[in-house]
Amino acid sequence: MQKAKRLPAIEKIIAEENISSHEMLLKKLKAKGINCTQATLSRDLRQLGAGRVSDGKGGYKYTMPESSNSTLSVSNRLQVLPVVCDIVDAKGLLVIRTLPGNANNAAIYIDNSSRYExxxxxxxDDTILVIPRDGITNHQVHTCLELILPGLHEKIKGK
Amino acid sequence: MQKAKRLPAIEKIIAEENISSHEMLLKKLKAKGINCTQATLSRDLRQLGAGRVSDGKGGYKYTMPESSNSTLSVSNRLQVLPVVCDIVDAKGLLVIRTLPGNANNAAIYIDNSSRYExxxxxxxDDTILVIPRDGITNHQVHTCLELILPGLHEKIKGK
DNA sequence: TTGCTTTTTGCATATTTATTCATTTATTTT
DNA sequence: AAAATAAATGAATAAATATGCAAAAAGCAA
Incomplete structure (x- = not known):
C-alpha cells in the first residue's frame, strides 16, 4: 500500500509545480520512485480535494485547495505536529491531546483543512475533540488526519 | 455572435450554482435561452479562467477565480462603472478616464480580474493606463474589459 | 495465526473535456 | 461597399479523466 506515501507526494508536487495532466503527474511520481496508474491518480486527486484552475497562460494546472493560505502549506504545517501528544478514539469521536495551551492552535490547522470527513x-486548553461526519469511519478520519498532519498516525494510541 | 451574452451568463451560473459538467451547464444556459455546444463551453470556460474544484462532497464543481474575493463578485462590480468617463486606444495601450480621484479604485477592479490579456x-488621479500583453489585439482587450465591467464598451470613444 | 472485512489498485471501458477542421459571422481595411 | 482579415461556432474526433469490476493487499477479530 503506497497510498500513504503517494498522497503527500502528489500534494507536494502539485503545490510546487505546474501540473497540467494526470500523465504529467504520473511521470513526476515515477521520477520519485512512485509507480501507479492514471486511474489511481484520478481517485487520489479527488480524495485530496485537488482542483484544476487557470495557469494564467491560457491553460490549466492542478492545485491544492487554499494553497494560498500559508497556514496550510506543506512547508510549514509540520510545526503543529510536535505539540500533539496522543490520539484516542472514543465513542465515534477522536480525542487529541496536545501540550498545554496548544490545543486551539492545532485545531485551527485541522479546521482550515476543510476536510469533508x-x-x-x-x-x-490541551485537548481537541474531533467530530467526524456521519457515515465516516474512524479509520477514514485517521487517514484524513494523516493527510493534514503527516506523521500523525504514529501518535495514535496503541499503534 | 452570442459570446458577449454567453460569457457573463456562464460566469453567473457557475458562481451561483454547483455545476459539475459541461453538459449540466449546457442545460442551464438553454433554460436561459442561450444555445451552444459543449465545444464552445470548453473554450468559454478556459477563456473565463474558470477552474474546477472540490465541491466538498467528494465531487467537483466549476468555479470562477477569486470568487471568494468580494471586490470581484458579479453583484457589486458594477459600482465601478459609473465613474468611468471614456476609453481611448493609444499606441497599443488603452487609456481610461474616470471621475477625479477614482482612477485607482477602478484600476483595482481591473487588476483583480487577473485577466491574461x-x-x-x-x-x-483620473486616468488609468491599461497595458495589454504582447500578442493581444486591442479588440481582445476590449472584449476582456467588457467581461470585467459589463456595459463598458458603450464608453469606448467613437463607438 | 486464520478467516472475514475493508481498502487499494490495475485493467478495460465509459464518460467527459479539448481540439481540429470547415464554415459562418463579424470586424477591419482600402 | 467590397475585399480581406480575424473571431466565433458546430460537427466530428481526439485526448484526458473517471468508473465498474475483479484481484490483491492490508487491516481486524477472535
Whole structure:
C-alpha cells in the first residue's frame, strides 16, 4: 500500500509545480520512485480535494485547495505536529491531546483543512475533540488526519 | 455572435450554482435561452479562467477565480462603472478616464480580474493606463474589459 | 495465526473535456 | 461597399479523466 506515501507526494508536487495532466503527474511520481496508474491518480486527486484552475497562460494546472493560505502549506504545517501528544478514539469521536495551551492552535490547522470527513472540532486548553461526519469511519478520519498532519498516525494510541 | 451574452451568463451560473459538467451547464444556459455546444463551453470556460474544484462532497464543481474575493463578485462590480468617463486606444495601450480621484479604485477592479490579456495597469488621479500583453489585439482587450465591467464598451470613444 | 472485512489498485471501458477542421459571422481595411 | 482579415461556432474526433469490476493487499477479530 503506497497510498500513504503517494498522497503527500502528489500534494507536494502539485503545490510546487505546474501540473497540467494526470500523465504529467504520473511521470513526476515515477521520477520519485512512485509507480501507479492514471486511474489511481484520478481517485487520489479527488480524495485530496485537488482542483484544476487557470495557469494564467491560457491553460490549466492542478492545485491544492487554499494553497494560498500559508497556514496550510506543506512547508510549514509540520510545526503543529510536535505539540500533539496522543490520539484516542472514543465513542465515534477522536480525542487529541496536545501540550498545554496548544490545543486551539492545532485545531485551527485541522479546521482550515476543510476536510469533508471532519464535521468540526472543539478545542480546550490541551485537548481537541474531533467530530467526524456521519457515515465516516474512524479509520477514514485517521487517514484524513494523516493527510493534514503527516506523521500523525504514529501518535495514535496503541499503534 | 452570442459570446458577449454567453460569457457573463456562464460566469453567473457557475458562481451561483454547483455545476459539475459541461453538459449540466449546457442545460442551464438553454433554460436561459442561450444555445451552444459543449465545444464552445470548453473554450468559454478556459477563456473565463474558470477552474474546477472540490465541491466538498467528494465531487467537483466549476468555479470562477477569486470568487471568494468580494471586490470581484458579479453583484457589486458594477459600482465601478459609473465613474468611468471614456476609453481611448493609444499606441497599443488603452487609456481610461474616470471621475477625479477614482482612477485607482477602478484600476483595482481591473487588476483583480487577473485577466491574461492585461499585463498590468497604472493609475493616476483620473486616468488609468491599461497595458495589454504582447500578442493581444486591442479588440481582445476590449472584449476582456467588457467581461470585467459589463456595459463598458458603450464608453469606448467613437463607438 | 486464520478467516472475514475493508481498502487499494490495475485493467478495460465509459464518460467527459479539448481540439481540429470547415464554415459562418463579424470586424477591419482600402 | 467590397475585399480581406480575424473571431466565433458546430460537427466530428481526439485526448484526458473517471468508473465498474475483479484481484490483491492490508487491516481486524477472535
Amino acid at each position: 471532519i464535521a468540526g472540532t472543539i478545542a480546550g | 492585461i499585463a498590468g495597469t497604472i493609475a493616476g
